Amino acid sequence: MAKDNSKNNNIILIGFMGSGKTSIGLKLSYKLQLAVEDTDKIIEARENTTISEIFAAKGEGYFRKLELEVLYEIKNSSGRKIYSLGGGTPVQLQNQSIICKCGTVIYLRAKPETIYDRLKGDTTRPLLQCDDPLAKIRDLISKRSPAYERCADLIVDVDELEQSEIVDAIVNYINGENCNEDTCN
Numbered sequence: 001m002a003k004d005n006s007k008n009n010n011i012i013l014i015g016f017m018g019s020g021k022t023s024i025g026l027k028l029s030y031k032l033q034l035a036v037e038d039t040d041k042i043i044e045a046r047e048n049t050t051i052s053e054i055f056a057a058k059g060e061g062y063f064r065k066l067e068l069e070v071l072y073e074i075k076n077s078s079g080r081k082i083y084s085l086g087g088g089t090p091v092q093l094q095n096q097s098i099i100c101k102c103g104t105v106i107y108l109r110a111k112p113e114t115i116y117d118r119l120k121g122d123t124t125r126p127l128l129q130c131d132d133p134l135a136k137i138r139d140l141i142s143k144r145s146p147a148y149e150r151c152a153d154l155i156v157d158v159d160e161l162e163q164s165e166i167v168d169a170i171v172n173y174i175n176g177e178n179c180n181e182d183t184c185n
């Protein structure tokens with residue numbers, strides 16, 4: 001597969017909360033010997049507080065503006081890193097075209113039940129602090145899936161896979177993308 005030169009060289013992990021972006025990002029970082037960054041962590045460090053506090057004190061709209069700023073920085077950066085994006089980042093139409101330029105986009109796709117199993121009891125995701133988190137997860141995933149799919153160069157269905165298999169699927173894709181017909185036959 002030929003490399004798309006309109007994209008930066010980064011690897012961008014997208015997917016719903018709890019789809020494994022952070023842990024797969026770390027494993028991928030080790031395997032590919034690339035630095036990994038998490039956009040939520042960048043925002044928390046800059047604001048010197050947690051995502052929950054930002055939502056509570058300044059609202060979701062403010063958080064989304066900070067997300068957009070970080071996205072522009074990734075798009076305008078040089079070099080190669082792995083970035084895991086917050087689960088809501090691809091939702092805004094404006095963000096989607098920027099994400100596509102940030103690098104090769106990998107969508108970790110998980111079923112609502114998988115997410116619910118992983119995140120039940122979690123208190124760090126403000127959007128899931130409600131009476132029926134499973135219903136909220138189902139609703140958000142059905143609304144967000146088209147956005148995730150539009151951004152993705154590769155979709156990995158993670159529900160039945162071990163982390164090592166997910167990493168291998170991504171590495172195989174990235175290696176294939178870096179091949180060209182002269183050197184890879």
Ligand code: S3P
Nearest residue numbers: 016017018040086087088125126
């Ligand atoms: C959000 C996902 C979170 C975080 C914030 C909003 C979302 O990131 O950005 O709570 O809208 O789905 P993770 O996907 O890393 O949990």
